Amino acid sequence: MRFGLIMSEVGNGLRRNISMVVSVVLVTFISLTFVGAAILLQFQIGQMKGYWYDRAQVAIYMCTETSTDGNCSQVEATKDQKDQVKAALQAPALASLIKSVSFENHDQVYKRYKQQFSDTTGSDFVSPAFLPETFWINLKDPNQSAVIGESIAGLTGVEQVVDQRKYLDPIFSALNAASLTAVGVAVLMLVAAVLLIATTIRLSAFSRRRELGIMRLVGASNRFIQTPFILEGVIAALIGSVLAGGAIVLLVKYFVQGYLGGQATDTPFIGMTDALIVVPILLVVGAVLAASSASFAIGRYLKV
Numbered sequence: 001m002r003f004g005l006i007m008s009e010v011g012n013g014l015r016r017n018i019s020m021v022v023s024v025v026l027v028t029f030i031s032l033t034f035v036g037a038a039i040l041l042q043f044q045i046g047q048m049k050g051y052w053y054d055r056a057q058v059a060i061y062m063c064t065e066t067s068t069d070g071n072c073s074q075v076e077a078t079k080d081q082k083d084q085v086k087a088a089l090q091a092p093a094l095a096s097l098i099k100s101v102s103f104e105n106h107d108q109v110y111k112r113y114k115q116q117f118s119d120t121t122g123s124d125f126v127s128p129a130f131l132p133e134t135f136w137i138n139l140k141d142p143n144q145s146a147v148i149g150e151s152i153a154g155l156t157g158v159e160q161v162v163d164q165r166k167y168l169d170p171i172f173s174a175l176n177a178a179s180l181t182a183v184g185v186a187v188l189m190l191v192a193a194v195l196l197i198a199t200t201i202r203l204s205a206f207s208r209r210r211e212l213g214i215m216r217l218v219g220a221s222n223r224f225i226q227t228p229f230i231l232e233g234v235i236a237a238l239i240g241s242v243l244a245g246g247a248i249v250l251l252v253k254y255f256v257q258g259y260l261g262g263q264a265t266d267t268p269f270i271g272m273t274d275a276l277i278v279v280p281i282l283l284v285v286g287a288v289l290a291a292s293s294a295s296f297a298i299g300r301y302l303k304v
Contacts, residue, residue: 020196020199020200020203021200021232021236023196023200024193024196024197024200024233024236024237024240024290025236025237025239025240025243026240027189027192027193027196027240028193028236028237028239028240028241028244028286028290029240029241029243029244029247030189030244031186031189031190031192031193031244032186032190032240032241032244032245032282032285032286033244033247033248034182034183034185034186034189035183035186035190035244035281035282035285036244036245036247036248036251036278036279036281036282037182037186037248037251038179038182038183038186039278039281040248040251040252040256040270040274040275040278041175041178041179041182042179043270043274043277044175044256044269044270045172045175045176045179047268047269047270048171048172048175048267048268049172051116051268057137057138057139057142057145057163057164057165058136058137058139058145058148058149058161058162058163058164059134059135059136059137059161059162059164060085060134060135060137060148060152060158060160060161061132061133061134061158061159061160061161061162062077062081062082062085062132062133062134062135062157062158062159063075063076063077063081063132063157063158063159064076064077064129064130064131064132064133064159065129066129066130067132067159069159069160070153070158070159070160071154071155071156071157071158071159072157072159077133077157077158078157081155081156081157081158082103082133082157084155084156084157085135085152085155085157085158086101086103086135088151088152088155089101089135089137089152093151094147094148094151097139097140097141097144097147097148098137098138098139098140098148099138099139099140100137100138101135101136101137101138102135102136103133103134103135103136104133104134104136105133106128106129106131106133107128109128109131109132109133109134110126110127110128110131113126113131116268117268132159142165145163146163148161148163149161149163190285190289193237193240193289194289194292194293195293197233197236197237197289197290197293197294197297198293198294198296198297199297200232200233200236201229201230201232201233201293201294201297201298202297202298229294229297229298230290230291230294230295230298232294233290233291233293233294234287234290234291234294236290237286237287237289237290238283238286238287238290240286241282241283241285241286241287242283244282244286245278245279245282245283248275248278248279248282249272249275249276249279251275252270252271252272252274252275253272253275256269256270257269257271257272
């Protein structure tokens with residue numbers, strides 16, 4: 001099987017059906033962009049769940065030198081004030097509701113912040129002193145979180161008491177719904193891409209039916225005849241896959257890290273590492289779908 005002859009046939013086929021090739025490229029590009037977006041959204045949901053669900057159900061933020069909320073007046077919470085909060089949590093009225101309590105000082109909070117928000121715009125300008133020392137409380141019954149707030153919020157040195165989990169479920173439900181929607185659209189677009197690739201290959205074969213007849217008469221094998229058509233579909237799909245991969249990288253770099261990272265600095269977002277994981281997946285999906293649909297289309301045509 002001569003490689004040069006096959007590639008020559010591939011080039012001729014692409015030139016003859018340029019409009020259909022462009023259509024395959026565009027449909028593949030759009031469909032795989034939706035696939036990549038759905039994968040990235042699942043990565044984002046997993047990262048957010050890993051961050052928020054590992055946190056305590058109630059957070060008690062202590063005052064810092066820059067705090068003005070709650071009981072703060074730009075004065076760092078003293079050791080006595082932190083001991084007062086700790087004593088209140090250990091009192092029988094609250095201790096019976098609490099499963100566990102942990103405390104993070106400025107350095108520990110900063111270390112966790114850097115781990116979660118290293119890809120976020122502006123994270124390099126945050127210093128440990130800006131981040132409040134925090135009591136993390138895990139309750140036996142999350143429904144009792146209001147009791148902690150009522151008991152602790154008024155203590156001196158406390159900036160705020162935040163019940164975090166009640167905000168999470170609606171957010172994750174909405175994100176999962178968006179992810180499923182993206183997957184549904186992607187599946188429909190992939191079906192359209194597969195049908196378009198198959199149609200393109202069969203039209204290409206029909207336009208070269210005289211050449212194919214001659215090749216059969218001189219003893220060319222089905223494999224030799226099929227290979228150029230399969231490569232045509234794969235090349236067109238790979239171009240669309242590369243464009244989709246580029247779109248995913250740009251989406252993460254400029255929209256997720258650039259825009260969203262600048263707007264929501266307290267949320268961990270996916271980074272370029274995640275985008276570079278998705279790109280090879282798109283290339284493989286595009287090549288496999290194109291090769292399988294083209295092989296099926298030309299195989300059926302040769303049987304006719």
